[in-house]
Amino acid sequence: MSFNTPIDRRNTNSTKWDLMEPLFGVSPDDGLAMWTADSDYPTAPCVIEAVKAAAEHGVFGYGFENADYLNAVSWWMQARHGWTIENDWILTTQGLGNGIALCLDVWSAPGDGAAIFTPVYHEFAIKINKAGREVTECPLKHDGDTYVLDLEDAQRRLSGKEKLLIWCSPQNPSGRIWTADELRAVSAFARKNGMLLVSDEIHQDLIYPGNTFVPAGVAAPTDTDNTVYLTAASKTFNIAGQRTGNMIIADPKLRADMRKRLASLDYKPSDLAVRMIAAAYSPDGANWADAQMAHLQTNRDIFDAGMKGIPGVSPMPLQSTYLAWVDFSGTGMSQEELARRIREDAKIAVSPGPTFGAGGENHMRFNLATQTSVVEEAVARMQSAFSDLQ
Ligand SMILES: Cc1ncc(COP(=O)(O)O)c(C=O)c1O
Numbered sequence: 001m002s003f004n005t006p007i008d009r010r011n012t013n014s015t016k017w018d019l020m021e022p023l024f025g026v027s028p029d030d031g032l033a034m035w036t037a038d039s040d041y042p043t044a045p046c047v048i049e050a051v052k053a054a055a056e057h058g059v060f061g062y063g064f065e066n067a068d069y070l071n072a073v074s075w076w077m078q079a080r081h082g083w084t085i086e087n088d089w090i091l092t093t094q095g096l097g098n099g100i101a102l103c104l105d106v107w108s109a110p111g112d113g114a115a116i117f118t119p120v121y122h123e124f125a126i127k128i129n130k131a132g133r134e135v136t137e138c139p140l141k142h143d144g145d146t147y148v149l150d151l152e153d154a155q156r157r158l159s160g161k162e163k164l165l166i167w168c169s170p171q172n173p174s175g176r177i178w179t180a181d182e183l184r185a186v187s188a189f190a191r192k193n194g195m196l197l198v199s200d201e202i203h204q205d206l207i208y209p210g211n212t213f214v215p216a217g218v219a220a221p222t223d224t225d226n227t228v229y230l231t232a233a234s235k236t237f238n239i240a241g242q243r244t245g246n247m248i249i250a251d252p253k254l255r256a257d258m259r260k261r262l263a264s265l266d267y268k269p270s271d272l273a274v275r276m277i278a279a280a281y282s283p284d285g286a287n288w289a290d291a292q293m294a295h296l297q298t299n300r301d302i303f304d305a306g307m308k309g310i311p312g313v314s315p316m317p318l319q320s321t322y323l324a325w326v327d328f329s330g331t332g333m334s335q336e337e338l339a340r341r342i343r344e345d346a347k348i349a350v351s352p353g354p355t356f357g358a359g360g361e362n363h364m365r366f367n368l369a370t371q372t373s374v375v376e377e378a379v380a381r382m383q384s385a386f387s388d389l390q
Pocket of ligand 1: 037094097168172200202203232234240244245
């Protein structure tokens with residue numbers, strides 16, 4: 001099966017397809033699901049083989065984070081990202097949304113604040129609010145066709161209550177990959193303001209050719225005492241439904257704090273997820289991940305060219321991830337009118353820009369992790385829905 005083999009995900013307990021109608025008013029019968037961040041093609045064959053072997057064995061008893069799993073995570077970080085970690089630093093979560101919620105729980109108290117650089121993955125603010133903490137939004141600055149940090153502005157926005165800085169690297173949405181200098185600056189900013197840096201690197205493997213991702217742990221290796229690194233195989237290998245990720249914590253005191261909390265919650269990893277990740281983080285998995293990027297590059301380029309063909313619409317050049325961030329402000333239309341056209345005329349379920357916080361106005365996020373024919377269809381529908389602008 002290739003990345004372009006058509007696959008019907010309807011009625012497979014897929015959030016993206018089976019909830020698109022109740023959530024977005026777009027029917028899965030003739031609509032396209034381009035919102036939540038999972039992929040419309042199967043995971044790597046090596047992962048499928050691991051699941052088949054487990055199913056054939058047929059025993060699904062308790063499991064644990066065994067040496068194969070821990071070695072695979074460490075190997076991947078070293079081989080793919082040049083980041084040396086120790087197996088002991090790896091703590092497993094039920095996904096990185098869960099990881100962020102745990103960090104808020106362990107290292108802040110109700111009434112404290114947490115800072116984020118917006119626009120950013122909408123769940124950061126949702127998790128902070130749900131935990132009874134206050135969100136401090138620090139908007140990224142537009143510089144040409146990309147985002148840059150404005151730490152002076154961010155400094156002015158801090159209330160002094162912030163205990164955590166929840167940071168997205170690479171950035172969702174926008175696909176911006178931060179440089180080592182920017183990462184060091186953010187790390188220093190967190191420390192200077194008494195905030196623990198939580199570096200969410202879930203999109204670390206979805207890097208387009210010609211770009212290089214730098215883990216925070218490589219850029220600022222002396223800041224391990226003030227950083228929790230979040231990584232996962234879930235986006236890379238399309239196994240998000242297995243609800244798994246890692247908190248990589250080098251500092252013994254921070255790690256002990258988190259281990260204590262995980263123990264108090266009786267948290268244990270899913271055995272099947274452990275087996276899948278051990279299989280994914282392997283040389284075979286790496287080859288598949290590279291092939292996936294070639295496929296995504298084709299999709300990105302088709303989508304970019306198609307969006308640029310609509311007057312007033314500009315997609316941000318994607319350095320990473322399959323989440324295209326499109327600025328519609330040049331159309332002069334309201335967010336409501338944009339949403340209506342995309343929902344009712346194009347019949348595409350997308351993620352609305354304002355949910356990503358300040359700076360998301362008049363933007364929409366499109367998920368391109370699908371068959372190329374679907375991206376082509378989406379482009380044709382969008383061009384038709386905005387044809388009056390031509
Ligand atoms: C930056 C970022 N962090 C966390 C998550 C959620 O991860 P999980 O599904 O492991 O909870 C996502 C999902 O889109 C994401 O983009």
